[in-house]
Amino acid sequence: MKTIAEQLQSVYQAIHNCAAECATEHKTTLLAVSKKHPAQAIRDAYQAGQRAFGENYAQEAASKKAELPDLPEIEWHFIGPIQSNKTRLIADTFDWVQSVDRAKIARRLNEQRDTSLAPLNICLQVNISLKDNKSGVHPDDMMPLAELVDKLPYLTLRGLMCIGSATDDIAVQQAEFSTMQQLFSQLKDNYASVDTLSMGMSGDWQLAIKSGATMIRLGTAIFGSRGN
Template sequence: MQTRLADVLTRLKNAMALPNRPDNPAAPVLLAVSKTQPADAIAALAAAGQLAFGENYVQEALPKINALQALGLEWHLIGHLQSNKAQEAAHAFDWIQTIDRAKLVPLLARHRPPDLPSLNVLVQVNIDDEASKHGCSPADALALADLVAAESRLRLRGLMAIPAPHEDPQQSTQAFRAMRDLFDAMRQRHPGVDTLSMGMSGDFVAAIEQGATMVRIGSALFGPRIAPQSRESNA
């Protein structure tokens, strides 16, 4: 696992030097997608130096978060958030990357405990308008971001997307570029935003070239897995 982590970090570093990459001062953040992984596998990766982890399902994540509390890990929800899970998510996670509708905003703000820092939030965009994917439309993203920014218990950090898989790399590049354009528009309205979360194990180099500041990597770190057919893959 340590070898896989070192390999991914090397590929991230190399991607930063690609000639078409926008000028970003910091290296992209690596988010290890730990859905379906047991707590001991997460602990092993944490021992190798990886401290930020992404989970798809609130109920699957809670036992891991509790079991590994002493490690000081940073937890991101990267799967679709149901309204009835908003209270648990607001308590347990450091980041929610999948805000895709206005209803979630006051729920998360209301339930974020006052003794915790403001909850980091990304607006999820369905950039390719896929019927099977969650996320707001690009046209609605900035208005949704305005709602987040108005809540003191939430901290607007930027955008997240899961572009459609394409055999033609140029099509993926277009989706990533469209997300970068939307991110730049958001930063004009909200200068404090700093995170564009896009790119997974199979396409994160292309995402970094187009300006990703966070990539979500699962199989390249933990090894291949077979995702349930009915669940949306975010890594």
């Protein structure tokens, strides 16, 4: 079996090759999705050069963060659905929150962020599939939410995140990513702090890079199968 360091290097190379093949002008970074993996796995990836880690569960992430106080450059990204009763823990634990999709959550994160810390970096999650059972702000409501986040003093608007439809239909994936790219361009034109388009996971990350993603989210390719 390959080590985490070896698997991570393979992922870095694959991202580089994809960007070169697509002749992209933007840089794409990797968010290592470490949910359900132990703190030691994060340490191994960090020692191999990875700095940004994505977690879906606030309590799990807080526990792992407490085990890794000696990793000064680590970035913790929250990427899961946000419950109102978890906003304080999220505000205390994370450097980025990529799944803000409503005003109430944005206001709570702002109010509960420790003012001695740097502002929380925020991505708005867009419901790009337009399905009622999926998280995310409707594309038509993105700009009003962005305007609110931009005005909150302890938040910094950084960009957009989406979870594409669970499909192998390339046309559907391409249409969704194209819409995200357009929304991202619109946001960048209005806010100087915006620089992040987080989209693409294990089944569609190559197309996401081609479609303008500045960050992709991969876990199993780095850490292997998740625990229960």
